């Protein structure tokens with residue numbers, strides 16, 4: 001049984017691992033365009049001693065399939081420092097700590113008194129009148145404009161580098177959509193779910209946040225994708241971009257590298273949707289268009305290292321997000337060395353700032369000098385950080401994170417229908433049913449389940 005996989009990001013690598021575990025006799029080949037595996041998992045150990053994560057920084061330890069996969073391949077996870085629970089939002093000239101527990105919400109001055117009272121009024125907000133609404137429509141209806149702008153909008157840019165005015169609540173945060181659907185109100189839903197958990201004697205009760213502990217590895221996120229790649233041995237072909245796809249009878253022929261061809265009984269596309277689109281267009285133009293319309297705005301990651309003593313007060317906790325209404329030049333900054341202390345050498349601090357995304361794509365594409373000036377200017381205003389960094393490095397993702405806009409779920413329905421005409425062909429990756437690394441691992445498993453009965 002010959003199975004091909006295109007793309008060795010976490011989605012392709014985890015699919016290969018699941019297939020090989022369940023069907024050891026299967027001959028699985030993974031094609032990767034780059035010289036290294038991992039895709040958007042990309043840790044770089046810099047000569048200055050800093051460990052920079054240019055893509056995925058961490059995952060939440062609440063998704064068993066990711067932890068099981070780490071266990072199976074023999075890699076030890078590293079939980080974030082407890083202080084990483086502390087997070088900030090920049091609003092109206094100051095950093096405000098995000099409430100960790102409901103009572104803190106009432107004493108926090110992030111929202112005005114009217115804004116806080118409006119949030120309590122959420123219990124009367126009711127269900128959506130349409131099937132798919134934007135994060136902005138959902139957020140303002142449930143929590144009011146102020147809470148939407150200061151809490152939900154920065155979350156949209158922090159997680160997706162997205163624009164809450166166009167993102168689909170249902171596709172980006174399906175669990176929240178389900179709670180709304182069942183209970184009408186998030187507050188009523190939360191109270192009821194907590195009661196249920198208490199009755200069932202569960203230790204972990206649902207809370208207002210995503211839950212779980214941020215987790216990585218001692219030497220950064222690439223530990224996971226490197227370990228998965230090593231298990232594949234010569235079945236993983238690096239520097240091997242797939243350039244074409246032909247469907248004949250029950251077989252798929254993959255054209256790759258400098259004109260080489262391989263034939264497979266089943267083929268999984270795990271490369272980004274904008275690449276899948278080009279490959280699928282040859283099979284059916286409609287197929288190519290459906291996948292190619294998923295936008296991937298650019299994002300720049302700027303890492304700055306400072307001597308701790310020269311930094312001034314600095315910032316405790318995870319870092320901060322900046323709501324769009326502040327109209328600043330950055331989306332937010334993570335103090336990486338607070339979250340995982342070995343990301344900076346002894347006595348140093350590593351800051352990682354995200355720039356660009358769906359609302360300000362132009363910012364991500366600035367030249368190095370203006371980009372660094374922009375970031376340093378913003379850190380001066382927001383964190384009172386006046387000293388010069390001893391280390392600076394930039395990575396630009398021209399196409400960073402896929403955006404699930406309103407209508408995404410319909411697109412998935414149409415795609416499933418189109419796929420029905422191509423038995424043996426499967427699509428996976430972060431463009432479809434969840435952008436997080438945890439989602440990619442869950443969907444890789446599901447993809448392997450669909451491949452095996454099909455072959």
Ligand SMILES: Cc1cc2nc3c(=O)[nH]c(=O)nc-3n(C[C@H](O)[C@H](O)[C@H](O)COP(=O)(O)OP(=O)(O)OC[C@H]3O[C@@H](n4cnc5c(N)ncnc54)[C@H](O)[C@@H]3O)c2cc1C
Pocket residue numbers: 006007008009010011012031032033034037038039040041054055056057058059240241242243270271272275299301397400401428429430431435436437438440
């Ligand atoms: C800056 C940034 C920060 C992020 N931070 C987090 C985070 O902290 N936590 C989290 O959970 N998620 C985070 N994410 C989301 C992350 O994108 C996904 O969770 C996940 O890494 C995506 O994996 P993937 O395998 O689906 O896609 P990718 O990682 O994009 O992998 C696709 C692979 O396909 C390859 N490819 C492309 N074209 C071809 C071709 N023609 N032939 C063969 N191979 C090809 C690519 O080179 C790549 O290796 C972040 C994303 C970005 C951009």
